[in-house]
Amino acid sequence: MDRKYSLNAFLAHYFPTFICAFFLACFALSASISLVSSTYFRGDPERGKYSFIVALVLSLLLALSHFVMIRGRSWGVRAIIVFYLVCFLTVLPTYGYKPHPVAYVTGLLFPMLGLLLLNSKRHREMRQKLLELRHERIAAKSAVGLQKNKKGR
Numbered sequence: 001m002d003r004k005y006s007l008n009a010f011l012a013h014y015f016p017t018f019i020c021a022f023f024l025a026c027f028a029l030s031a032s033i034s035l036v037s038s039t040y041f042r043g044d045p046e047r048g049k050y051s052f053i054v055a056l057v058l059s060l061l062l063a064l065s066h067f068v069m070i071r072g073r074s075w076g077v078r079a080i081i082v083f084y085l086v087c088f089l090t091v092l093p094t095y096g097y098k099p100h101p102v103a104y105v106t107g108l109l110f111p112m113l114g115l116l117l118l119n120s121k122r123h124r125e126m127r128q129k130l131l132e133l134r135h136e137r138i139a140a141k142s143a144v145g146l147q148k149n150k151k152g153r
Contacts, residue, residue: 014126018066021123024114025062025080028087029055031107036090039097058083069127072134077127081118084111 033051041047062083068076091107099107117123 010129014122014129017117017120017122017126018070021080021114021117022062022066024110024117025066025083026059027106028084028110028114029058029062031103031110032087032090033058035094035099035103035107039094039099042097070130072130072132074127074131077118081115084114084118087111 033055037047037051065076065079065083069080088108088111095104
């Protein structure tokens with residue numbers, strides 16, 4: 001197998017970009033949940049429990065959308081973009097509650113950096129390669145299916 005097309009070369013080239021986008025999404029989620037719970041739900045005694053449930057559900061959706069993106073589906077990327085936008089738009093109006101400046105800036109910075117990374121050349125190349133791999137898998141499955149049909153006759 002040629003080194004250019006090996007799994008190790010693919011991971012060495014694209015994994016840092018992928019994992020950076022994933023961690024930025026995790027940080028954006030935690031910052032937005034923290035700011036929302038400390039501003040909008042400041043007086044609610046159960047806010048910790050609700051924050052945990054929301055974090056659990058949204059992190060599962062985030063992991064699912066990244067998995068779908070790895071499998072070559074374009075709607076996974078769209079879900080990640082919506083995720084970043086929702087995090088950004090939920091943090092933005094918390095300024096009226098005078099949150100801690102560092103928490104507010106990081107709450108805005110993580111989604112913007114994540115969107116910037118999703119729009120980077122390397123991330124777009126990775127998504128294109130993953131889409132090509134998906135098409136190759138589909139072609140291989142259909143070729144195997146045709147061979148099985150010919151043998152069955």
